[in-house]
Amino acid sequence: MSRSVLVISGPNLAALGSRQPEVYGTQTLAEVHDQVVTEGAALGLDCQCRQSDDEAQIVAWLHEAAAAGSDIVLNPAAFTHYSYAVADACAHARSRGSRLIEVHLSNPAAREGFRQVSVVAPVASGTVAGFGARSYLLALQALAGPESTGRQRAQAR
Known part of the structure; x- marks a missing residue:
């Protein structure tokens, strides 16, 4: 039986490919x-992918x-830096046993100062971050790893 993973991409990510390709690919x-x-x-994961520019929709999906x-797997995009609603929904998901990997295409730590703070990272x-589209795949690999099964998985939560 496959484990279910919801992959959520936040605001402006629908414009990938044409929006700042030098930054986002x-x-x-x-x-x-x-x-x-x-x-x-x-990896034995059943992934559903969604994208929204709407903060309320992302909270509902979480x-x-x-x-x-x-x-x-969440790429909160601009919501990374200021959306306490998204952060609170992430904390709720974690408290219910969901593992949550925050992903970013670019490396926020190497960008403008306001991008270097994540309200999602603490939960x-x-x-x-920083591996382009591969960031999503690396997150899946982390979720599928051997430490993510059975008793060890429960302890990791």
């Missing part, structure tokens, strides 16, 4: 999502994942 979000689903399947017991299981 040339792949479209659809291409990234295709890679996520393929990699997830190879609550949905928590209720379903799904793990989460995330981990963060993967």
Whole structure:
């Protein structure tokens, strides 16, 4: 039986491929999502990919994942830096047993000062940043790792 992972991409990520390709790369979000689903399947994960520019929608999806017991890969994009609503929903998901990996295409620590603060990181299981679209795949690999099964998985939560 596959473990369920909800992959959420935040605001402006629908413009991948054309928005600042020197920072975010040339792949479209659809291409990234295709890679996520393929990699997830190879790792025994059932990945559902979603994108929204709407903070309330992202919060609702985080609550949905928590209720379903799904793990989460979240690229909060601009919400990373100021959305306490998203951070609170992430904390709720973690309290319900979901593991949550924060991902970023670029390396926020190497960018403008305001991008160097994440309100999501303190409640995330981990963060993967700076590897372009591969950040999503690395997050899936972390969720599928041997330490993520059975008793050890429960202790990691």
